[in-house]
Amino acid sequence: MIYPIYVYGTSVLRKKAEEIDQNYEGLDQLIEDMYETMKHSDGIGLAAPQIGKSIRLFIIDGSETSTEEGEEDLRNFKKAFINPLILEESGDFWSFNEGCLSIPAIREDVERQERIRIQYYDPEFNFRDEVYEGVKARIIQHEYDHLEGILFTDKINPLRKRLINGKLNAIARGKVDAEYKIKFSVKK
Numbered sequence: 001m002i003y004p005i006y007v008y009g010t011s012v013l014r015k016k017a018e019e020i021d022q023n024y025e026g027l028d029q030l031i032e033d034m035y036e037t038m039k040h041s042d043g044i045g046l047a048a049p050q051i052g053k054s055i056r057l058f059i060i061d062g063s064e065t066s067t068e069e070g071e072e073d074l075r076n077f078k079k080a081f082i083n084p085l086i087l088e089e090s091g092d093f094w095s096f097n098e099g100c101l102s103i104p105a106i107r108e109d110v111e112r113q114e115r116i117r118i119q120y121y122d123p124e125f126n127f128r129d130e131v132y133e134g135v136k137a138r139i140i141q142h143e144y145d146h147l148e149g150i151l152f153t154d155k156i157n158p159l160r161k162r163l164i165n166g167k168l169n170a171i172a173r174g175k176v177d178a179e180y181k182i183k184f185s186v187k188k
């Protein structure tokens with residue numbers, strides 16, 4: 001099943017998402033649907049709040065990316081992260097042009113640290129403790145932020161933010177062309 005994507009302005013994107021446990025109903029199906037939704041909308045990562053579910057789950061699938069998007073080969077990077085916790089971020093801050101399915105048609109440079117250590121559960125609820133760097137770390141940091149109610153546009157410089165403010169407000173009113181179905185907050 002393909003879900004509509006909740007876009008900028010919807011309240012679910014601003015909530016801190018809740019942890020889930022092994023008994024969460026329909027978890028395997030949900031993860032499968034998230035992969036399908038993401039593929040359909042041509043994304044590389046998708047967090048549950050982006051489909052209106054305020055739970056601590058995100059997926060990443062780099063299998064269809066070209067190497068142009070980073071110096072690393074992301075094509076074998078396909079994973080679901082459940083109840084993730086970033087324990088540590090380290091290394092230099094570096095800039096990368098980010099986009100987000102919840103903020104269609106906007107890309108901006110965002111500074112993040114180059115390395116992370118993350119603990120999470122995989123879909124079989126095995127505990128994982130891993131280190132990532134570069135573009136992989138970047139994608140995880142972006143998706144992780146969604147679980148904290150943070151969007152990449154919160155992290156860009158104030159001048160850029162002012163310049164795109166009109167576009168962001170338009171997205172909140174549903175005035176944006178996306179190749180996929182969206183849910184927006186209706187404002188009077």
Ligand code: NI
Pocket residue numbers: 099100101102142143146
């Ligand atoms: Ni995003």
